[in-house]
Amino acid sequence: MKANDKSSxxxxxxxxxxxxxxxxxxxxxxxxxxxxxVHAGEVHAICGENGAGKSTLMxxxxxxxxxxxxxxxxxxxxxxxxSPLQAKELGILLIHQEISLVPELTVxxxxxxxxxxxxxxxxxxxxxxxxxTEEVIAKAxxxxxAKDIAxxxxxxxxxxxxxxxxxxxxxSLVIFDEPTASLTEAEAKALFDTIRQLKENGVAILYISHKxxxxxxxxxxxxxxxxxxxxxxxxxxxxxxxxxTALMIGRHLENPNDRxxxxxxxxxxxxxxxxxxGFIDQAELSVHAGEILGMxxxxxxxxxxxxxxxxxxxxxxxxxxRWHGKPVKxxxxxxxxxxxxxxxxxxxxxxxxxxxxxxxxxxxxxxLRAVQHFGFISRDKEVRIFEDYREKLQIAARGPFASVRTxxxxxxxxxxxxxxxxxxxxxxxxxxxxxGVDVGAKAExxxxxxxxxxxxxxxxxxxxxxxxxxLLSDRAIVIHNGxxxxxxxxxxxxxxxxxxxxxxx
Amino acid sequence: xxxQIIRKPxxxxxxxxxxxxxxxxxxxxxxxxxxxxSPDNIKLVLRQGSIPALMAIGVTFVVISGRLDLSIGSxxxxxxxxxxxxxxxxxxxxxxxxxxxxxxLVGCVNGFLVAVLRLNPLIATLGMLSLLQGIxxxxxxxxxxxxxxxxxxxxxxxxxxxxxxIPVPIIILIIATIGFSILLRxxxxxxxxxxxxxxxxxxxxxxxxxxxxxxxxxxxSGLMTAVAAVxxxxxxxxxxxxxxxxxxxxxxxxxxxxxxxLFGGSGTILLSVVGVMILEFxxxxxxxxxxxxxxxxxxxxxxxxxxxxxxxxSKRYREHQ
Ligand SMILES: Nc1ncnc2c1ncn2[C@@H]1O[C@H](COP(=O)(O)OP(=O)(O)OP(=O)(O)O)[C@@H](O)[C@H]1O
Ligand SMILES: [Mg+2]
Numbered sequence: 051m052k053a054n055d056k057s058s059x060x061x062x063x064x065x066x067x068x069x070x071x072x073x074x075x076x077x078x079x080x081x082x083x084x085x086x087x088v089h090a091g092e093v094h095a096i097c098g099e100n101g102a103g104k105s106t107l108m109x110x111x112x113x114x115x116x117x118x119x120x121x122x123x124x125x126x127x128x129x130x131x132x133s134p135l136q137a138k139e140l141g142i143l144l145i146h147q148e149i150s151l152v153p154e155l156t157v158x159x160x161x162x163x164x165x166x167x168x169x170x171x172x173x174x175x176x177x178x179x180x181x182x183t184e185e186v187i188a189k190a191x192x193x194x195x196a197k198d199i200a201x202x203x204x205x206x207x208x209x210x211x212x213x214x215x216x217x218x219x220x221x222s223l224v225i226f227d228e229p230t231a232s233l234t235e236a237e238a239k240a241l242f243d244t245i246r247q248l249k250e251n252g253v254a255i256l257y258i259s260h261k262x263x264x265x266x267x268x269x270x271x272x273x274x275x276x277x278x279x280x281x282x283x284x285x286x287x288x289x290x291x292x293x294x295t296a297l298m299i300g301r302h303l304e305n306p307n308d309r310x311x312x313x314x315x316x317x318x319x320x321x322x323x324x325x326x327x328g329f330i331d332q333a334e335l336s337v338h339a340g341e342i343l344g345m346x347x348x349x350x351x352x353x354x355x356x357x358x359x360x361x362x363x364x365x366x367x368x369x370x371x372r373w374h375g376k377p378v379k380x381x382x383x384x385x386x387x388x389x390x391x392x393x394x395x396x397x398x399x400x401x402x403x404x405x406x407x408x409x410x411x412x413x414x415x416x417x418l419r420a421v422q423h424f425g426f427i428s429r430d431k432e433v434r435i436f437e438d439y440r441e442k443l444q445i446a447a448r449g450p451f452a453s454v455r456t457x458x459x460x461x462x463x464x465x466x467x468x469x470x471x472x473x474x475x476x477x478x479x480x481x482x483x484x485x486g487v488d489v490g491a492k493a494e495x496x497x498x499x500x501x502x503x504x505x506x507x508x509x510x511x512x513x514x515x516x517x518x519x520x521l522l523s524d525r526a527i528v529i530h531n532g533x534x535x536x537x538x539x540x541x542x543x544x545x546x547x548x549x550x551x552x553x554x555x
Numbered sequence: 556x557x558x559q560i561i562r563k564p565x566x567x568x569x570x571x572x573x574x575x576x577x578x579x580x581x582x583x584x585x586x587x588x589x590x591x592x593s594p595d596n597i598k599l600v601l602r603q604g605s606i607p608a609l610m611a612i613g614v615t616f617v618v619i620s621g622r623l624d625l626s627i628g629s630x631x632x633x634x635x636x637x638x639x640x641x642x643x644x645x646x647x648x649x650x651x652x653x654x655x656x657x658x659x660l661v662g663c664v665n666g667f668l669v670a671v672l673r674l675n676p677l678i679a680t681l682g683m684l685s686l687l688q689g690i691x692x693x694x695x696x697x698x699x700x701x702x703x704x705x706x707x708x709x710x711x712x713x714x715x716x717x718x719x720x721i722p723v724p725i726i727i728l729i730i731a732t733i734g735f736s737i738l739l740r741x742x743x744x745x746x747x748x749x750x751x752x753x754x755x756x757x758x759x760x761x762x763x764x765x766x767x768x769x770x771x772x773x774x775x776s777g778l779m780t781a782v783a784a785v786x787x788x789x790x791x792x793x794x795x796x797x798x799x800x801x802x803x804x805x806x807x808x809x810x811x812x813x814x815x816x817l818f819g820g821s822g823t824i825l826l827s828v829v830g831v832m833i834l835e836f837x838x839x840x841x842x843x844x845x846x847x848x849x850x851x852x853x854x855x856x857x858x859x860x861x862x863x864x865x866x867x868x869s870k871r872y873r874e875h876q
Pocket of ligand 2: 104458
């Protein structure tokens with residue numbers, strides 16, 4: 051077989067069989083004799099709660115981990131993967147839950163990293179590189195430009211670069227680990243088109259997501275993992291969300307019912323004028339005690355940047371705010387924390403957590419004041435806070451001081467939430483609070499957010515997920531083209547009014 | 556490849572592998588030079604080592620915060636020259652005060668350059684190394700400084716006496732090790748240092764004022780070098796312009812041998828001190844075996860390369876997972 055037709059395989063053939071794979075980490079059996087077949091030309095979804103072992107299984111398939119037990123048969127041949135590179139050469143590509151681009155390089159360089167075209171002089175042949183990049187981008191149908199610097203792109207775009215890489219490598223098995231976590235609906239739709247195209251070309255696709263509607267829409271079959279064990283495979287067109295959830299968590303989930311109307315109290319933060327250079331021009335907003343303010347918009351609309359200005363992380367030439375009615379100037383995050391503002395950032399790995407520290411240590415970081423005596427940290431208090439939130443948020447962690455690096459994505463997110471809740475802020479800004487969180491935990495977090503509001507906290511929820519905004523907001527604003535295009539009280543809140551906000555000019 | 560073969564069956568991390576290597580080297584030297592283990596020799600080495608070890612305490616703060624301080628070699632020379640020179644002119648109290656003052660000042664300047672102006676720590680402190688070398692040459696006019704009557708000053712107590720049979724420098728080292736370990740391990744200040752070294756952006760998002768903390772780390776580093784200079788001057792009762800030359804890297808290699816990562820976020824005071832002492836013992840062994848003292852510089856190089864490699868390898872390994 052020639053190297054350049056790695057992707058040629060007939061639809062319906064078994065592309066990969068996973069046979070009795072087990073993987074043990076210190077203290078956990080992450081995978082327990084998992085077997086599953088993936089066919090060429092199918093989108094095979096993998097579902098399971100946070101920590102069920104989905105990412106671990108994918109990393110075994112992509113050569114990041116070696117299984118303790120079991121084997122992999124890829125296109126009829128038993129394979130023994132020693133590195134991700136080897137898997138890549140065989141035609142298996144994992145697109146990570148966390149983006150792994152070289153931020154300093156251009157889009158084109160990232161796509162062809164490791165296989166850059168060279169000219170006769172031995173230098174990179176830039177013309178050819180850009181031409182081939184344009185081809186790949188066109189084939190995938192993405193809005194990318196070859197010469198942009200990867201690190202400066204918004205998350206959604208960065209992810210497109212990763213997917214373009216799979217197209218460029220002509221992989222025959224492509225694994226997506228929560229690809230839509232940071233995409234807007236429109237972008238997700240574009241991604242699905244790409245996936246369908248890959249599928250038509252006979253590529254086998256493994257697809258992990260916590261968004262069940264999406265799985266029903268895109269996948270052909272769904273396999274479910276629970277606590278590292280294989281639960282079964284379902285034919286997607288024969289099931290509904292409830293059936294998948296039941297298999298995932300071993301019980302039925304009650305539907306989230308509508309929140310009772312809230313009775314907002316006094317204004318906590320009111321921004322008379324705020325400008326975020328490059329994003330937002332002289333907006334105005336306010337949030338009251340006991341109120342959840344939803345902030346909807348497309349990825350890249352500047353919502354996170356707005357939050358960063360409020361939190362003192364980003365300078366603004368033109369901002370005037372009042373905190374509980376009194377004018378304030380917040381020029382650093384420590385000012386914000388002192389006032390009683392918390393921010394759960396969008397990017398948990400880079401901004402939310404110190405990965406080599408423990409859960410307790412991460413949680414108390416913004417509130418060291420509360421666990422100290424004359425500057426000395428009380429370990430007991432730390433552990434108590436940790437245990438408290440571990441229980442409230444159902445965090446699966448090994449212990450208060452075990453590094454959070456190896457926790458599953460959803461559990462890491464819960465640690466970040468706990469970290470800010472433990473500061474008991476007056477205003478909590480949540481930037482995509484349920485990204486990468488499983489359905490059960492998501493409902494749990496939504497319930498928690500409502501409860502906090504009921505107890506009098508002012509909350510701003512930034513989300514690109516319409517259902518989340520619809521479910522939580524007492525009031526929502528839509529940010530588009532640098533302006534607040536809509537302000538909608540709960541009574542006027544609907545999918546349609548939100549969409550109007552991002553389509554109006 | 557070969558390394559993998561050694562590493563795998565024992566489940567050693569890269570760092571443990573390096574430590575095992577140096578441990579074996581030390582044992583090897585002990586075989587050739589058993590006199591190393593005599594109580595007198597051990598006392599000698601510990602007393603000798605307490606000077607770089609005191610510096611290592613300060614450097615550990617800087618390294619955990621994810622930065623470097625390479626100015627400490629010349630800072631030691633300058634402080635020592637100043638202390639020795641002033642001792643006979645204005646008396647030991649003012650001399651010590653002036654030495655500590657210079658350490659404090661240099662720490663502040665380094666801290667300002669790195670933490671506030673955000674200059675690259677390597678460049679900023681290397682520049683300082685060169686500047687301080689120049690200043691000490693100007694100050695001393697190129698001559699060595701000496702304390703004329705070493706027998707008749709209480710100043711000699713710090714470097715030369717014993718309390719209950721233990722040399723005073725070792726006692727100073729023990730007190731400093733305990734004190735700074737507590738500071739680093741149990742206080743909010745120490746916690747913030749680890750946080751900044753572990754992930755500076757996330758610390759900022761948590762409301763930690765990184766500037767202030769990093770600044771303080773450099774101040775501690777400058778101060779501890781000045782303290783080391785006090786011990787040094789009292790022990791030697793003299794100082795040269797190159798008394799501290801090369802110490803910046805030597806101390807750093809001890810610190811990373813003790814497990815502090817150059818990427819920041821990890822390390823402890825006690826292990827840094829132990830790291831320096833291991834180097835001192837190896838070096839002492841080499842001297843006893845008959846190798847010249849400047850093998851120290853070669854040793855420094857080997858340690859730095861080996862540890863930096865292991866540090867990088869294990870970081871890649873971790874992030875790759
Ligand atoms: N390198 C590791 N070392 C130790 N434990 C690990 C490691 N990687 C994963 N684990 C553990 O294995 C289990 C499975 O984790 P995994 O990341 O596969 O879950 P997941 O199904 O992808 O969850 P999520 O939906 O939250 O992403 C978890 O308990 C996790 O803490
Ligand atoms: Mg995962």
